Amino acid sequence: MQTEILSYEADGLQMRSHLYVGDSSSVRRPGVLVFPEAFGLGDHAKSRAERLAAIGYVALACDLHGEGIVHDDLEAVMGLIAPLQKDPARTRARAGGGLETLLARPEVDPARVAAIGYCFGGTMALELARGGGEIAAAIGFHSGLATAAPEDAKNIRGKVLVCIGADDPGIDAAQRVAFEEEMRAGKVDWQMTLYGGVVHSFTNPDAGRLGRPDFARYDARTDARSWDEMLRLFDETFATAS
Amino acid sequence: MQTEILSYEADGLQMRSHLYVGDSSSVRRPGVLVFPEAFGLGDHAKSRAERLAAIGYVALACDLHGEGIVHDDLEAVMGLIAPLQKDPARTRARAGGGLETLLARPEVDPARVAAIGYCFGGTMALELARGGGEIAAAIGFHSGLATAAPEDAKNIRGKVLVCIGADDPGIDAAQRVAFEEEMRAGKVDWQMTLYGGVVHSFTNPDAGRLGRPDFARYDARTDARSWDEMLRLFDETFATAS
Numbered sequence: 432m433q434t435e436i437l438s439y440e441a442d443g444l445q446m447r448s449h450l451y452v453g454d455s456s457s458v459r460r461p462g463v464l465v466f467p468e469a470f471g472l473g474d475h476a477k478s479r480a481e482r483l484a485a486i487g488y489v490a491l492a493c494d495l496h497g498e499g500i501v502h503d504d505l506e507a508v509m510g511l512i513a514p515l516q517k518d519p520a521r522t523r524a525r526a527g528g529g530l531e532t533l534l535a536r537p538e539v540d541p542a543r544v545a546a547i548g549y550c551f552g553g554t555m556a557l558e559l560a561r562g563g564g565e566i567a568a569a570i571g572f573h574s575g576l577a578t579a580a581p582e583d584a585k586n587i588r589g590k591v592l593v594c595i596g597a598d599d600p601g602i603d604a605a606q607r608v609a610f611e612e613e614m615r616a617g618k619v620d621w622q623m624t625l626y627g628g629v630v631h632s633f634t635n636p637d638a639g640r641l642g643r644p645d646f647a648r649y650d651a652r653t654d655a656r657s658w659d660e661m662l663r664l665f666d667e668t669f670a671t672a673s
Numbered sequence: 674m675q676t677e678i679l680s681y682e683a684d685g686l687q688m689r690s691h692l693y694v695g696d697s698s699s700v701r702r703p704g705v706l707v708f709p710e711a712f713g714l715g716d717h718a719k720s721r722a723e724r725l726a727a728i729g730y731v732a733l734a735c736d737l738h739g740e741g742i743v744h745d746d747l748e749a750v751m752g753l754i755a756p757l758q759k760d761p762a763r764t765r766a767r768a769g770g771g772l773e774t775l776l777a778r779p780e781v782d783p784a785r786v787a788a789i790g791y792c793f794g795g796t797m798a799l800e801l802a803r804g805g806g807e808i809a810a811a812i813g814f815h816s817g818l819a820t821a822a823p824e825d826a827k828n829i830r831g832k833v834l835v836c837i838g839a840d841d842p843g844i845d846a847a848q849r850v851a852f853e854e855e856m857r858a859g860k861v862d863w864q865m866t867l868y869g870g871v872v873h874s875f876t877n878p879d880a881g882r883l884g885r886p887d888f889a890r891y892d893a894r895t896d897a898r899s900w901d902e903m904l905r906l907f908d909e910t911f912a913t914a915s
Contacts, residue, residue: 627863
């Protein structure tokens with residue numbers, strides 16, 4: 432496993448993202464952007480990028496807040512995220528910086544790049560797609576589905592998959608219905624999987640640290656199921672594009 | 674491929690179902706009940722059972738109307754189905770006859786049996802589960818989700834997966850929400866996947882025969898995606914149970 436820290440500017444911030452490459456092959460491989468939960472680029476997103484690299488993808492675990500900062504206070508983080516939610520252009524700029532950086536890598540086949548993300552990172556993947564980003568798939572795990580610019584769904588070029596806990600208090604039925612309507616109007620190739628009995632942050636083994644199990648709780652079964660769904664969509668997408 | 678017609682009585686009808694066994698192994702294998710669309714046991718459900726047998730399952734494509742009758746008029750069929758929808762006990766009896774028959778086969782491991790179904794056949798799989806049927810998984814493709822006995826979800830022993838076209842006029846958002854509430858109240862391990870731009874009968878290459886493409890339309894991509902979802906749940910379920 433080769434790792435490298437890649438620095439680039441985005442939305443006025445100096446980003447420090449982590450690149451993972453599983454082997455030294457000279458063949459261009461599919462690339463995956465991995466956007467972290469709202470706290471910033473911590474072990475969770477990095478470990479997912481490493482897992483992807485171990486099975487043949489070139490994965491960039493992307494910085495969110497600049498300088499690689501990871502916050503630990505939920506209220507403070509929500510205060511930092513709110514302006515990004517109001518202005519999708521800023522979210523897209525942060526995500527797009529990662530995309531440009533990954534596309535520039537010689538290990539990556541630029542026709543085969545996807546973006547995945549967790550929580551607000553899922554929103555980043557979706558906003559990158561809404562902004563017309565050249566990605567073949569955008570996948571969100573317990574990702575916020577709302578956007579200030581639903582009309583931009585018409586710009587989405589790739590496939591969309593969102594994996595949502597049916598009991599996630601932060602992504603309620605009304606938000607899911609609005610997303611459906613947005614995707615329908617944009618004529619997107621989209622899928623949504625709902626998991627019964629599951630709340631927010633189901634992929635994150637450290638979700639319990641919040642101490643709010645009715646809001647955020649790890650669920651090993653759903654973590655495995657949704658990871659498999661992602662891999663299947665990668666297989667479908669990259670087999671077609673290659 | 675070995676095939677055999679199995680006859681049994683259920684709900685006062687003489688059923689003629691088709692068993693498919695892919696090899697002559699003496700090891701007990703997972704069994705799958707395959708319930709057909711409302712028209713009755715035609716080529717579609719039989720071909721799915723055969724595909725399952727080819728990859729190692731023992732599959733019983735189940736008769737629905739008795740004597741192996743297949744109808745071709747949608748209005749007439751809806752008239753036959755309506756009393757079953759009103760009285761889940763009758764639906765469960767028809768499905769249960771197939772289950773008893775499959776469980777009695779020496780090729781089948783009775784601890785590893787699932788039920789799948791299409792359209793009303795999906796409803797049959799779900800009703801079999803609601804009736805407390807000994808099945809490890811119930812999977813419905815473009816399956817009716819409504820039931821006259823939602824309180825029976827508490828009897829469901831296995832996992833539930835439903836694969837639904839987001840634009841299916843027969844399975845609207847209100848029906849999906851009611852199903853969610855039913856599954857939640859019953860504390861079921863359930864998943865629902867929605868496919869954007871997809872209507873009813875997306876697994877059936879002959880769906881176009883109805884001449885109502887806004888209602889029923891084959892979709893090869895969604896057919897493949899949902900089949901894969903089923904196989905993944907089988908892998909998860911039968912690996913655990915074995």
